[in-house]
Amino acid sequence: MGSRTSSKTKHSTTSTGFEYTFPAIRGIQAGREFYVSMCPLRLIPKMFMFDEEGLPPEVRAQRVLNKGRLPALTRYLLDNPGDYVFSALTASIDGDLRFSGVSDEGAGMRIGQIHIPMDARFLINDGQHRRAAIEVALQENPDLGDETIAVVFFHDTGLARCQQMFADLNRHAVRPSRSIGVLYDHRDDLAQLTKLLALKSPVFKGCVEMEQSTLSSRSRRLFTLSAIYSGTQALLQGLEVDKKEASGLAQAYWEAVDRTIPEWELVRDRSLCAPDVRRDFLHSHSLALHALGRVGNSLLRESTDPVRWQPAVNRLKDVDWGRSNADWSGRAILGGRVSKSHQNLALTTNYLRLRLGLPLTPEEQQAEEAFSHRGDA
Numbered sequence: 001m002g003s004r005t006s007s008k009t010k011h012s013t014t015s016t017g018f019e020y021t022f023p024a025i026r027g028i029q030a031g032r033e034f035y036v037s038m039c040p041l042r043l044i045p046k047m048f049m050f051d052e053e054g055l056p057p058e059v060r061a062q063r064v065l066n067k068g069r070l071p072a073l074t075r076y077l078l079d080n081p082g083d084y085v086f087s088a089l090t091a092s093i094d095g096d097l098r099f100s101g102v103s104d105e106g107a108g109m110r111i112g113q114i115h116i117p118m119d120a121r122f123l124i125n126d127g128q129h130r131r132a133a134i135e136v137a138l139q140e141n142p143d144l145g146d147e148t149i150a151v152v153f154f155h156d157t158g159l160a161r162c163q164q165m166f167a168d169l170n171r172h173a174v175r176p177s178r179s180i181g182v183l184y185d186h187r188d189d190l191a192q193l194t195k196l197l198a199l200k201s202p203v204f205k206g207c208v209e210m211e212q213s214t215l216s217s218r219s220r221r222l223f224t225l226s227a228i229y230s231g232t233q234a235l236l237q238g239l240e241v242d243k244k245e246a247s248g249l250a251q252a253y254w255e256a257v258d259r260t261i262p263e264w265e266l267v268r269d270r271s272l273c274a275p276d277v278r279r280d281f282l283h284s285h286s287l288a289l290h291a292l293g294r295v296g297n298s299l300l301r302e303s304t305d306p307v308r309w310q311p312a313v314n315r316l317k318d319v320d321w322g323r324s325n326a327d328w329s330g331r332a333i334l335g336g337r338v339s340k341s342h343q344n345l346a347l348t349t350n351y352l353r354l355r356l357g358l359p360l361t362p363e364e365q366q367a368e369e370a371f372s373h374r375g376d377a
Contacts, residue, residue, distance in 0.1 A: 042145030073133035089127035095120025234293030
C-alpha cells in the first residue's frame with residue numbers, strides 16, 4: 001500500500017480541485033455501490049496506470065503484465081477496426097467519488113454521473129492486458145481513440161479487497177474449448193476450411209464432435225473439430241497456395257489417408273462403434289491426425305500433384321495403428337494413455353515418416369536416436 005499512497009500524494013499536489021466526470025449507471029453488489037460507464041479508448045492509457053511490476057506479489061493487487069500476450073491482442077484490435085469486441089475493464093478507485101443522479105427518485109436515481117477527483121488512482125482489477133494492447137494500438141491508429149470501452153468502477157477499500165476482487169473475478173474463468181473456438185471463428189481461413197471438411201467431406205461428415213475438444217468414452221463421434229484443425233494446419237503449413245487450392249489439397253489428402261484406414265469407413269457404415277475404435281486404435285486421436293498432417297506436409301512440399309504423393313500415402317496401409325502394437329509404447333502412449341506432448345508428437349511423426357520411406361531431418365534423427373537409447377537402457 002506504501003507505493004500506492006505515495007504515488008497518490010505526489011499526483012494530488014497538481015490536481016486538487018479538478019475532477020473527471022463520467023456518465024454512469026449505479027448498481028449494488030454485496031451491499032456496495034458500483035458504477036458502469038463508457039470511456040474513450042484514448043483516456044484508458046492515461047487514467048489506468050500499471051506501475052506495480054517491481055513490487056513483490058503480496059503487496060500487488062494484480063499479476064505482472066505478460067508482455068508476450070500483447071502482440072496478438074494488439075493485432076486483433078488493429079486488424080479488425082470494424083469488427084472487434086473488447087469486454088469491460090474492471091477498476092477500483094483509490095479516492096473519493098461522488099454520484100449525482102438525474103433525479104432523486106425512480107429510475108433517475110440509478111442514472112447520472114460519477115465525479116472522481118483527478119488525484120484519485122485507478123487500479124485495474126480485470127483487463128490489464130486489454131488496457132496495454134489499447135495503448136500500443138493507439139500509437140499505430142490514433143483514430144481508435146474516439147471509440148469507447150465499458151468500465152466497471154468500484155471504490156477501492158484497500159489492498160486486501162483489491163486482491164480478493166482479482167481472485168474472485170478469475171476464480172471461475174473457463175477458457176472455451178479449442179473446438180468451439182474453431183467453430184465460431186469466421187476470420188480464420190483455416191477454421192473455415194476445417195468446418196467445411198467436418199461438415200461436407202465424406203471422410204469426416206457425421207463423425208466430428210464440433211464443440212468439445214475431448215471425447216467422452218461413450219461419444220459416437222470419431223474425431224474432434226480441434227484435432228482436424230491441428231492436422232490440417234500442419235498439412236498446409238508453409239505451402240504457398242490460395243484458399244481454393246488449399247481446400248482441394250486438404251480434402252484430397254484426408255481422403256487418401258481414409259482409404260488406408262478401414263476402421264474409419266466401418267464407423268461411418270455403423271459396422272463398428274466409434275468408442276471401440278478410439279479405445280483400440282490410435283488413428284482417430286488428435287496426436288495421430290497431427291502427425292499425419294506433418295507427414296503430408298512433407299509430401300506436398302515436394303509436389304502437390306496427387307500422382308506424386310499418393311503412392312507414399314498408400315504405404316500407411318502397412319501401419320499397425322492398434323494400441324496393442326508395442327511400437328507405440330513410449331512413442332505415442334505413456335502409462336497406457338495417448339500423450340499429446342511435443343516430444344511424443346515428434347516421435348509419432350518420425351515413426352510414420354520411416355514407415356513411408358521418408359528421410360528424417362537431423363533434429364528428427366537425433367530425437368529418434370535418443371528414444372532408441374532410452375529403450376535400450
